[in-house]
Amino acid sequence: MPKLNFLTQFLVLLVLLLVVSFGLHILVLSAKALPVFDNLIVRSYVINGLLAAIIFVLLYKFRQKLKNQIGFLFMGGSLLKFAFFFLLFYPTYKNDGDMSALEFAAFFIPYSVALFLETFYTSKMLKNLEGTTKK
Template sequence: MLKRSLPTQFYLLLAFLLLFSFGLHIWILSYKDLPIFDNLIIRSYLVNALLAATIFFLLYQYRKRLKSQMGFLFMGGSFLKFIFFFLLFYPTYKSDGEMSGLEFASFFVPYLVCLFLETFFTSKMLKNLDESTK
């Protein structure tokens, strides 16, 4: 069986899970007769995917040099995602004075998928790094 590198595994699983969750998200909206492509849903999935891929790429590139600061870098990546949320999404979501559950879900479903994957793969990366230094 072909053994893929950790970044390749991450990117493939990221693409698969985001496409799957996007399809499920759209299906649920359609099933409930709700607006399908409102609330910046496509932009949300794309921005979260690009940020997750970039953050993981940077963590992987600096894993050896900044091993002891990896937790801070990971948290910095999450902070960066919130900055993007407040710059790109929040003004539109709050334009009517409140943020609806649909608007919340449009951003935070892909955010949570990405966060789970980043956490899992960063942990795996650090474990591999520890094992290689023993």
């Protein structure tokens, strides 16, 4: 099997981790006899995955031009994710006046998985940039 380029590695791993995470999330909910597809869980996994992919693709695309601003752009991507949370999820979650642990987990688990992978690959990308600059 040929080695995947850096960006493709990230995207494949992102999809794989989110699918596994989603499966485990659903399995735990089902095992505890909790509502499986409530709390916008599917939307949360899809939106967090799409945002992580878009943000990382943009960081990767502009890595040479804006290498000194990658950290700020990364933080801007996190701000964008929070904006999506407050626009698309928070109103529904707070509709009953309270955000339950299940609602929080439905958003936070895919957010955390995507953020971890984005952080790891952005760090790796910056190390690669640093290595090419020193030569």
